[in-house]
Amino acid sequence: MNNIRKFSGQPIISQILTLIDPGIIYRTAKHHNSDRYYKKFKTYDHLVTMIYAIISGISSLREITSIILACEGKINHLGIKHFPRRSTISDANKKRTSEVFAEIYRGLYNQYKGFLSDSSNLIPAVKGLKIIDSTTISLFSDILKGAGRNPINGKKKGGIKMHTMINSLEDVPCLIRFSSAATHDHIFLKDLELKKGSFVVFDKGYNDYEQYSEWTLEGIYFVTRQKDNAVYDSLKEFEIEDESDPGILKDERIEVEKGGKKIELRRIAYWYDPHNKVYEFITNNFELKAEKIAEIYKNRWQIEKMFKRLKQNFPLKYFLGDSQNAIEIQIWVSLIIQLIMLVVQRKVKRSWAYSNMVSIVRYHLMTYINLFKFLENPEADWELLRTKNTEQLLLFE
Numbered sequence: 001m002n003n004i005r006k007f008s009g010q011p012i013i014s015q016i017l018t019l020i021d022p023g024i025i026y027r028t029a030k031h032h033n034s035d036r037y038y039k040k041f042k043t044y045d046h047l048v049t050m051i052y053a054i055i056s057g058i059s060s061l062r063e064i065t066s067i068i069l070a071c072e073g074k075i076n077h078l079g080i081k082h083f084p085r086r087s088t089i090s091d092a093n094k095k096r097t098s099e100v101f102a103e104i105y106r107g108l109y110n111q112y113k114g115f116l117s118d119s120s121n122l123i124p125a126v127k128g129l130k131i132i133d134s135t136t137i138s139l140f141s142d143i144l145k146g147a148g149r150n151p152i153n154g155k156k157k158g159g160i161k162m163h164t165m166i167n168s169l170e171d172v173p174c175l176i177r178f179s180s181a182a183t184h185d186h187i188f189l190k191d192l193e194l195k196k197g198s199f200v201v202f203d204k205g206y207n208d209y210e211q212y213s214e215w216t217l218e219g220i221y222f223v224t225r226q227k228d229n230a231v232y233d234s235l236k237e238f239e240i241e242d243e244s245d246p247g248i249l250k251d252e253r254i255e256v257e258k259g260g261k262k263i264e265l266r267r268i269a270y271w272y273d274p275h276n277k278v279y280e281f282i283t284n285n286f287e288l289k290a291e292k293i294a295e296i297y298k299n300r301w302q303i304e305k306m307f308k309r310l311k312q313n314f315p316l317k318y319f320l321g322d323s324q325n326a327i328e329i330q331i332w333v334s335l336i337i338q339l340i341m342l343v344v345q346r347k348v349k350r351s352w353a354y355s356n357m358v359s360i361v362r363y364h365l366m367t368y369i370n371l372f373k374f375l376e377n378p379e380a381d382w383e384l385l386r387t388k389n390t391e392q393l394l395l396f397e
Helices: 012-017 022-032 043-056 061-070 072-078 086-095 099-118 185-191 209-218 290-298 301-313 324-347 354-363 371-376 380-394
Strands: 130-139 158-167 173-180 199-201 221-225 233-237 248-258 261-272 277-283
Touching: 012 043, 012 072, 012 324, 012 371, 022 043, 022 099, 043 061, 043 086, 043 099, 043 324, 043 354, 061 086, 086 324, 099 173, 099 324, 130 185, 130 301, 130 324, 158 185, 158 301, 158 324, 173 185, 173 324, 185 209, 199 290, 209 221, 209 248, 209 261, 221 290, 248 290, 261 290, 277 290, 301 324, 301 354, 324 354, 324 371, 354 371
Parallel strands: 130 199, 199 221
Antiparallel strands: 130 158, 158 173, 221 277, 233 248, 248 261, 261 277
C-alpha cells in the first residue's frame, strides 16, 4: 500500500470545529441560560448539528437526522454524545433564541478580525473603510412582510432583510440587523456606532439627510449616490484640475433643505465608461480628490460579493424550521461557517477560490484527511503515485 501522508486521525468536519473556541459557546450558553430546559441537546450540540447540516447542503430535518444516524459511530468526533432526533432539533430551532448564535458569531468575529485584517490582500480607497448594504432572503411564507405590492396572481412571498456592515479588510459582517423585507434601509443607520474620522459608503437606498447632518457635526464621513429625484441648490462649482481623472464631469458644493434645516454637501458627477453611464455621488468630505470619492464608492461592490459568496455556498433557500427564530438561527450559523471557511482560506498559502474550497469540504466532511496539508498541495500524492509507477516500470526494461 502506498504511503499517503495526508491522512488524519480526525475527519475534516472535526478539524473545522477546532477553529471554533468552545469557550465562546459555553460562555454564551451560560449568559443566555440556553441549556436550562435541555438535558441532552445542549447549545454546543445544536450549533454543531446546524453547522453539519448547512455545510452539507441539507434541506430538511429528516435528511440531517438520517445522515447523522448513518455516522453514529463517528459522532464522538463532533463532540456530540447523543443522537439528535427530528423533534429535538425542531423544538430547539423554535425555542432556543437566535441571539445565542448571534453572540457566538460576534465572539468568533472578535477572535479572528485581527487575523482577517492582517491577512487581507484587499486595498481599500481609504483606511478603515466601512461598507453598508442589505440583502433580502425570500421566504415561501408570510412570517415576515414582503416588499412591494401584492401580485395579481398568487400570494406575495415573505422576506427577511439582512442589514449589514463590513470592514473592508475583514470582508465579513461586523454588524447585522434583521427586519422584514418591507422595512426601509435608512433605519439601519441609526444603529451604527462610528468613531470620529470614520468613512462609510452605501447605496442611495439609505438616503437620510438628517443622519448626514449629524455625521457632519460628529466628524464622520460618508459617500453615497444621489437620488434621481433629489432637489438641491448649487452653491459653488470647484475647478477640475488638468491631471484629474477624465471621468470627473463636475465637482460642486450643494445645499439640501430637510425638515427646515439646510445641509451643505459635495456633489460629484462621474462618467464610468465600462457602464456607459454617469454616476452622481454625494459626500460630506471636501478634502479628498473627486476621483478618490468615486473610488470609495467603487469599493461598495465588495459587500455585494460577500452576499453572493454567502448565498452561493450556503444557500438560504430551504430552512430547517418555519418560525422567524429558526430562520434567524440558520442565517447566523451560515455566517459563522462563512467566517470560519474564510479563516481557512486565509491560513492556506496556496490560492483557492472560495467556492472550490467549500466544495471540497462539503464532499469530504467525514473523510480522515488533513485539510490544511491537502489544501496546501493537493497534487503531491498524485505526483508521488505517478513517480512510483514510473520507477517500477523502469525495473522491467
